[in-house]
Amino acid sequence: MADEVTVYALSTCPWCRKTKQWFADSKIEFEAIDVDTLPDSQQDEVADKAYALSGGRRFPVVVINGEVIVGFNPEKFLEHLQGAGW
Amino acid sequence: MGTAERKESLRYLYDKVVDPLGFKFTPDAALAEELLEQEVKLEQDLGAPYCPCQMRSRVRGEDMRIVCPCIPFHRAHFDKMKRCWCGLFVHKDVTDPDSLPQFPPDEE
Amino acid sequence: MSGPRWVPTIDDAKVRDGACVPVYPKGVGVLLVRVDGKLHAVANKCVHMACPLEGGKLEGATLTCPCHDWRFDVRSGEFLDAPELRIATFATKVEDGKVLVELKGA
Ligand code: SF4
Ligand code: FES
Numbered sequence: 001m002a003d004e005v006t007v008y009a010l011s012t013c014p015w016c017r018k019t020k021q022w023f024a025d026s027k028i029e030f031e032a033i034d035v036d037t038l039p040d041s042q043q044d045e046v047a048d049k050a051y052a053l054s055g056g057r058r059f060p061v062v063v064i065n066g067e068v069i070v071g072f073n074p075e076k077f078l079e080h081l082q083g084a085g086w
Numbered sequence: 087m088g089t090a091e092r093k094e095s096l097r098y099l100y101d102k103v104v105d106p107l108g109f110k111f112t113p114d115a116a117l118a119e120e121l122l123e124q125e126v127k128l129e130q131d132l133g134a135p136y137c138p139c140q141m142r143s144r145v146r147g148e149d150m151r152i153v154c155p156c157i158p159f160h161r162a163h164f165d166k167m168k169r170c171w172c173g174l175f176v177h178k179d180v181t182d183p184d185s186l187p188q189f190p191p192d193e194e
Numbered sequence: 195m196s197g198p199r200w201v202p203t204i205d206d207a208k209v210r211d212g213a214c215v216p217v218y219p220k221g222v223g224v225l226l227v228r229v230d231g232k233l234h235a236v237a238n239k240c241v242h243m244a245c246p247l248e249g250g251k252l253e254g255a256t257l258t259c260p261c262h263d264w265r266f267d268v269r270s271g272e273f274l275d276a277p278e279l280r281i282a283t284f285a286t287k288v289e290d291g292k293v294l295v296e297l298k299g300a
Contacts, residue, residue, distance in 0.1 A: 013139040014117055015173070054190065059140065073189060
């Protein structure tokens with residue numbers, strides 16, 4: 001079964017960049033959303049979703065198969081990934 | 087003031103703030119450059135060097151707590167991580183910043 | 195020159211209760227603040243990013259920097275969210291109706 005991964009990020013945040021890079025390098029498909037560059041009409045809604053998931057305003061917020069990991073933390077990413085090879 | 091000059095002045099100003107709090111600039115020079123660059127851009131666009139790794143609200147009182155260096159407002163959490171959320175600052179005894187993961191305040 | 199030096203500034207009567215008045219003894223930026231009748235003198239420069247504190251909001255003895263809202267106790271100079279950080283404080287006295295500010299080693 002393929003893992004379902006969403007990365008909520010800020011365009012200004014190096015750890016968000018490293019998180020996306022880590023998933024790309026690991027050949028895991030993911031959806032990435034830069035909250036700060038969304039058009040105003042969508043920003044509040046998406047940001048609120050990320051805050052509700054993470055309990056704060058820190059990024060990145062990574063959702064792997066429904067589990068939320070806040071911060072760049074490959075060990076935790078691996079714990080929650082079930083796809084082939086892990 | 088150009089971006090390079092402003093980066094240098096932020097370095098100077100921040101150093102005086104974080105030193106008494108037990109922190110120093112990360113030894114990861116590339117990371118520090120990237121973060122300061124982003125902060126200068128945020129300051130140019132939004133009026134304050136906001137945290138590049140935390141999102142602003144529309145409430146001034148909240149946003150002022152994520153202007154860099156935000157260590158005074160998140161101290162227990164950052165002391166536990168031995169770094170600030172972005173990793174621009176680390177505890178003075180840290181020599182290998184890559185060994186310090188990011189984790190939220192309610193986790194060990 | 196060395197040692198403490200008392201430098202005259204403005205008339206004591208010019209600093210009303212609850213007011214912040216910037217003065218510049220020997221060019222040093224000092225903020226005179228009166229709280230409950232008592233006069234205090236602090237550096238007119240925030241420890242965060244060096245903004246002048248004079249446009250800040252004074253509530254009781256708490257002065258909030260106009261730039262990013264860092265809060266200081268004007269009696270001790272202490273930053274309320276981390277006591278390791280403080281703005282400098284200066285001794286004051288009043289002679290012949292004038293406020294004198296003590297500059298150490300100036
Ligand atoms: S987390 Fe670090 S870089 Fe970000 S605002 Fe706070 S002190 Fe500055
Ligand atoms: S300069 Fe005073 S709070 Fe930032």
